[in-house]
Amino acid sequence: MNVNLQGDREALTAFLEGEIDHHSARSFRDCIDERVASLGPKLLVLDFSGITFMDSSGVGLVMGRYRTMQQQGGELRVQGAKGTIRRILLLSGLDKLVRIE
């Protein structure tokens, strides 16, 4: 897994790469949270275009970041989620909470 973080306090984008499952979710979470805590961005974008596999652990990952951004008065967006990954996010109803582009 790898997370490439780009941006500033206005908008931070986390380009996620690899497979998201229960085992890898913690590393993704820690990488993103560390930068979000130090930077305090207004907008956090999770980019899934480099994700090759995801199960419902990815839903937990998005939900958790949504809560963090809510607490900070910021916004969360999801982009680049296609195929099975998009299906799982929609199945969980996440699109009612988070803008999925």
Added chain:
Amino acid sequence: MKPTNEMKLAFESRSQNESFARVAVAAFIAQLDPTVEEISDIKTAVSEAVTNCVVHGYKDCIGKIYITAKIYPDNRVRIIIRDAGCGIPDIERAMEPLYTTCDTGERAGMGFAVMEAFTDRLQVRSTSGKGTSVYLEKRIASKAAR
């Protein structure tokens, strides 16, 4: 109907084995020449079932997870994921979307909903204190039909 091929796996309930399990099942099913989407569906469903064994079945310990996969002449695949862990006290409740008993991590409670959505048939049998078996079934469209 008798299966035309069968494989069995046994491995420890360590989270790093989640990817091993789904890739192994996908490799076995590859002989049916499934589409990318069919393989992705099966990998996702297997990953959910195995994660349940790791997170819930063997919550406080490491135990064995057993997978049996069978291929039938009508291109049906039957996968059984079994643990000898704590069991599920209320299966109906556990299968509700967004329901989770896990309060330590970020579990979405979507495991069974995903398994159901990505396969043709899902069945769960569980005995408290004895373990849980998840039966997944999916028909792989034959190449001629595509």
